[in-house]
Amino acid sequence: MAASQQALAERKQDDRRRGWQIFAVWFVLVVITDYLVWFVWGPHMPPGTMTNTAAAQQFDFKVLTAMVVPVLFMVWIYGGYVLINFRAKPGDRGDGVVITGNRKVQGIWYVASTVMVLFLAWFGTFELISNNGIGTGGGPSPIWKPNVKSPLVIQVIAQQWRFTYRWPQFGGMETTSLDLPANTTVKFDVTSLDVIHDFWAYQLGVKADANPGVNNVAYTTTTSQLGRFTVRCDELCGIWHGAMYNYGHVVSRSAFYSWAHQMQVQNAGVTKLLPPFSLTYTPSYSGAGGGYYPSYDPNGSTQTY
Amino acid sequence: MAVEMTPASGVKSPSGSRADGLKYVKPWFTGNFFTALIGGGIGYAFGHWLGNAIASGYSVTVNSGYNDVAVYLSLLFGIVGWFAGLGALNYPIQKLLGLEPLDPPKSEKRTFWEHWTYSSDHKVVGVQYLFGMLLYFLVAGLLALGIRTELLSPTYHIWAPETYIEIVGEHGTMMMMMMTSVVMGPFGNFLIPLMIGSKKMAFPRLEAASFWFTVPSFLILLSALWQGGFQSGWTGYAPLSIQGGPGQSDYDVAFMLMAFSMILASINMTATIINYRAPGMRWSRMPILAWGLITTAFTMLLSVPVLVDGLYVMGLDRGVRTAMLYAGHGGSSFLWENLFWFFGHPEVYLLALPGFALTTELLPVFARKPIFAYKTSAAGMIGVATLSFFVWQHHLFMSGMNPDMRPLFMLTTELISIPTGFLYLVAMGTLWRGKIRLEVPMLFLLAVFWNFLWGGVTGVYNSDVPVDALVHGSFFVMAHFHFTIMGQLMFAVFAGVYYYVPLLFGVRMNDKLGKISFWIIFISFNSTFLPLFMIGLLGQPRRVFEYAVRLQHLNQWVTVSAYVLGFGILLYVINLVWSLAVTRTPSEQNPWESQGLEWQVGYPVPKDNFEKIPVVLRSPYYYGYENPGPIADLDPSAERVAVVSGGDE
Ligand SMILES: [Cu+2]
Numbered sequence: 001m002a003a004s005q006q007a008l009a010e011r012k013q014d015d016r017r018r019g020w021q022i023f024a025v026w027f028v029l030v031v032i033t034d035y036l037v038w039f040v041w042g043p044h045m046p047p048g049t050m051t052n053t054a055a056a057q058q059f060d061f062k063v064l065t066a067m068v069v070p071v072l073f074m075v076w077i078y079g080g081y082v083l084i085n086f087r088a089k090p091g092d093r094g095d096g097v098v099i100t101g102n103r104k105v106q107g108i109w110y111v112a113s114t115v116m117v118l119f120l121a122w123f124g125t126f127e128l129i130s131n132n133g134i135g136t137g138g139g140p141s142p143i144w145k146p147n148v149k150s151p152l153v154i155q156v157i158a159q160q161w162r163f164t165y166r167w168p169q170f171g172g173m174e175t176t177s178l179d180l181p182a183n184t185t186v187k188f189d190v191t192s193l194d195v196i197h198d199f200w201a202y203q204l205g206v207k208a209d210a211n212p213g214v215n216n217v218a219y220t221t222t223t224s225q226l227g228r229f230t231v232r233c234d235e236l237c238g239i240w241h242g243a244m245y246n247y248g249h250v251v252s253r254s255a256f257y258s259w260a261h262q263m264q265v266q267n268a269g270v271t272k273l274l275p276p277f278s279l280t281y282t283p284s285y286s287g288a289g290g291g292y293y294p295s296y297d298p299n300g301s302t303q304t305y
Numbered sequence: 306m307a308v309e310m311t312p313a314s315g316v317k318s319p320s321g322s323r324a325d326g327l328k329y330v331k332p333w334f335t336g337n338f339f340t341a342l343i344g345g346g347i348g349y350a351f352g353h354w355l356g357n358a359i360a361s362g363y364s365v366t367v368n369s370g371y372n373d374v375a376v377y378l379s380l381l382f383g384i385v386g387w388f389a390g391l392g393a394l395n396y397p398i399q400k401l402l403g404l405e406p407l408d409p410p411k412s413e414k415r416t417f418w419e420h421w422t423y424s425s426d427h428k429v430v431g432v433q434y435l436f437g438m439l440l441y442f443l444v445a446g447l448l449a450l451g452i453r454t455e456l457l458s459p460t461y462h463i464w465a466p467e468t469y470i471e472i473v474g475e476h477g478t479m480m481m482m483m484m485t486s487v488v489m490g491p492f493g494n495f496l497i498p499l500m501i502g503s504k505k506m507a508f509p510r511l512e513a514a515s516f517w518f519t520v521p522s523f524l525i526l527l528s529a530l531w532q533g534g535f536q537s538g539w540t541g542y543a544p545l546s547i548q549g550g551p552g553q554s555d556y557d558v559a560f561m562l563m564a565f566s567m568i569l570a571s572i573n574m575t576a577t578i579i580n581y582r583a584p585g586m587r588w589s590r591m592p593i594l595a596w597g598l599i600t601t602a603f604t605m606l607l608s609v610p611v612l613v614d615g616l617y618v619m620g621l622d623r624g625v626r627t628a629m630l631y632a633g634h635g636g637s638s639f640l641w642e643n644l645f646w647f648f649g650h651p652e653v654y655l656l657a658l659p660g661f662a663l664t665t666e667l668l669p670v671f672a673r674k675p676i677f678a679y680k681t682s683a684a685g686m687i688g689v690a691t692l693s694f695f696v697w698q699h700h701l702f703m704s705g706m707n708p709d710m711r712p713l714f715m716l717t718t719e720l721i722s723i724p725t726g727f728l729y730l731v732a733m734g735t736l737w738r739g740k741i742r743l744e745v746p747m748l749f750l751l752a753v754f755w756n757f758l759w760g761g762v763t764g765v766y767n768s769d770v771p772v773d774a775l776v777h778g779s780f781f782v783m784a785h786f787h788f789t790i791m792g793q794l795m796f797a798v799f800a801g802v803y804y805y806v807p808l809l810f811g812v813r814m815n816d817k818l819g820k821i822s823f824w825i826i827f828i829s830f831n832s833t834f835l836p837l838f839m840i841g842l843l844g845q846p847r848r849v850f851e852y853a854v855r856l857q858h859l860n861q862w863v864t865v866s867a868y869v870l871g872f873g874i875l876l877y878v879i880n881l882v883w884s885l886a887v888t889r890t891p892s893e894q895n896p897w898e899s900q901g902l903e904w905q906v907g908y909p910v911p912k913d914n915f916e917k918i919p920v921v922l923r924s925p926y927y928y929g930y931e932n933p934g935p936i937a938d939l940d941p942s943a944e945r946v947a948v949v950s951g952g953d954e
């Protein structure tokens with residue numbers, strides 16, 4: 001038995017040596033890669049920095065990627081090491097060493113993975129709250145909202161298969177294009193006339209489902225960065241879902257107000273015919289619901305479009 | 306410690322005791338696949354006539370001659386006809402009439418024709434499932450190539466937009482419905498009784514029914530293609546799904562049938578694993594595949610009925626115009642989202658768990674070592690299964706539903722990575738100081754860990770609300786779940802089929818072709834799905850036929866890779882079919898030198914598996930032990946059975 005005791009001790013020492021080898025390679029590669037992730041790739045990560053929510057999403061993306069790199073390298077380097085060192089030689093039909101567990105390794109693993117997961121959950125929650133919903137749909141009355149007296153309100157009305165925008169602060173006019181002023185907090189009231197859509201303004205870092213009969217609110221604040229952004233429907237809504245996109249622009253404040261006032265005058269004739277501004281609309285009379293259900297609403301709580 | 310239950314004997318044959326006053330009858334007729342088709346057709350026609358007779362005024366479009374009542378009734382009666390045509394109703398009706406039905410005699414060796422009938426032999430059902438699942442997988446895979454072909458160009462269209470959406474929906478639904486059973490069906494039914502030392506599954510007729518539900522489910526889902534398809538994708542969100550034509554009703558019924566199949570299979574699996582383990586097969590000795598399948602079965606049993614509820618509600622909204630899923634009339638489109646994902650999220654673990662169980666089961670054979678941290682492995686699977694019921698709203702982070710609950714769902718979702726991580730711990734520990742044999746199944750197993758790593762870490766991005774705001778609904782998510790499901794589950798299945806063909810059919814697949822097909826599949830799989838993460842991050846939503854021009858090169862790369870992937874899979878299947886039908890290279894008994902009980906009976910597996918119920922003596926993973934001794938006593942004496950089943954160690 002003494003011999004096998006000694007063999008066991010030798011194996012333990014050998015395990016430790018191999019462990020340090022793996023750790024050293026892992027550590028060096030992780031440091032280099034994380035440096036690249038944070039400083040080289042990071043600033044170019046989507047969705048950019050056109051708004052505060054987009055920038056926050058980019059920051060979170062960077063943090064997550066920096067945390068994922070060590071995990072990836074751990075498995076890769078370990079796997080590579082094992083396959084090189086513990087591969088059966090051709091013709092060797094022998095068995096490996098009996099190891100049914102290792103208290104220390106298992107313990108470290110349980111603790112490390114738990115700590116990491118709890119950190120991620122805390123971090124995600126912190127970012128979600130401190131960025132006022134970080135551009136996501138927060139339901140009809142979000143509890144996390146920016147401390148701004150009167151944000152610019154834009155109602156996004158989705159229907160098969162286009163977006164229209166309604167402006168309660170500009171006489172309730174409706175436009176088919178979307179311009180936003182720079183350095184302004186914007187409140188999107190997102191709703192749908194028929195099926196579920198999703199309003200995804202990619203560069204703005206805004207994403208909110210458009211549900212029929214529900215107002216879904218998302219906040220963002222534009223920066224001084226001007227330019228074009230893409231709006232895409234991000235929830236399957238039928239045949240032409242793939243074609244449900246358009247573009248908007250972030251422009252200077254003065255350009256925005258002159259555009260908005262011009263649109264208000266230009267659309268005045270149409271605005272008169274629209275139903276009064278409401279947070280949701282029942283589409284039956286417009287036929288947008290597909291005509292499947294009768295045109296009256298027994299609950300009658302929502303406005304008729 | 307463990308519950309030890311000894312089944313008295315295997316399949317009881319009532320012959321011999323005819324003097325007990327019971328009236329024995331043979332089946333009125335024995336059906337098969339073809340008579341089932343005829344029965345189904347008759348039922349379908351009758352249901353259609355009935356629906357039009359009672360509800361012709363209920364059509365959505367006036368005078369269209371189409372109402373959903375007729376569609377639903379035709380499918381309903383079609384199913385009854387299908388099972389009547391199979392001869393499945395003989396037994397229950399004879400029982401109801403107070404007769405004692407006789408099972409048809411079991412043949413000594415499985416015959417080819419048996420596989421076309423309603424057989425209650427678990428080995429026949431296993432093989433039926435194997436080829437059924439392969440067929441479903443290949444058809445759905447072909448549809449995926451249709452999707453990728455369209456995406457070759459952002460502006461030039463191969464398909465009309467409605468055809469494109471049809472194909473997307475068919476591919477997704479077929480894969481997600483059918484592949485829930487790709488391990489439990491073939492491997493579970495064939496191997497579990499052999500692994501736990503039983504002569505049969507607990508409920509052989511339920512077992513047969515569970516397979517024969519999948520066939521009409523597949524046929525009905527496929528038939529939607531000729532009826533305008535369904536535009537709602539596999540998620541079937543209302544009210545889009547309420548708008549759809551008859552194809553949507555096909556989706557509804559097909560998914561329902563598959564749900565029944567899953568429920569039956571999981572009842573059978575839990576009952577078998579709990580009650581039919583041979584003496585000595587303690588929980589602590591149970592093969593890890595059995596652990597995986599019992600946790601999967603429990604998860605199915607608790608989650609699939611919720612899907613049935615949802616589909617039923619959809620059927621009512623569509624058929625008789627209730628408004629439960631429609632916002633304007635007191636219903637809510639959130640209801641479907643909740644019901645669907647309450648099933649749908651456990652479902653993705655129904656796909657992942659068996660894949661992991663199969664991988665962990667085979668890994669020791671090729672590492673030549675016992676499983677590292679066996680209990681952790683089982684605990685990991687139980688943990689994943691349990692947590693899977695508390696995460697469903699992470700699919701709805703952007704929906705505006707329960708926005709304040711998102712931190713909780715973020716936490717539960719991220720917690721799942723702890724038990725999932727256990728499975729990596731187990732695998733990595735098992736490989737340490739092994740004598741790793743890089744045979745074809747092992748290559749697929751190692752690929753499982755490579756692929757699932759991508760799926761796992763990208764899952765963290767999806768579960769984090771701030772980053773999900775970027776990736777939700779984009780190609781990123783799509784790439785993520787293809788890594789977890791195809792990269793993990795299907796690779797495990799490729800390994801499992803390759804590994805078990807010698808036991809199932811007594812032949813070996815061609816190693817050279819196997820290696821070639823592995824490398825093609827592995828490389829092209831990664832080359833297909835890794836760029837999709839990029840495409841998603843750059844802003845391409847899922848299920849679109851038009852995308853930004855700047856993404857064209859990436860999309861073309863993906864499409865070409867997908868073709869190569871299709872070719873690789875075809876090569877694998879050709880290898881399988883060729884080995885079975887043409888070369889039939891006989892395999893030695895136990896070619897992988899496995900210690901598993903399933904390999905001790907050898908090919909051909911006898912009619913009742915074991916002459917006597919064996920007495921299990923140790924765990925099946927004693928690789929590297931100097932004198933492991935036999936895993937089981939296949940010819941136990943009476944007192945040994947009594948001792949072993951008597952009590953604790
Ligand atoms: Cu849409």
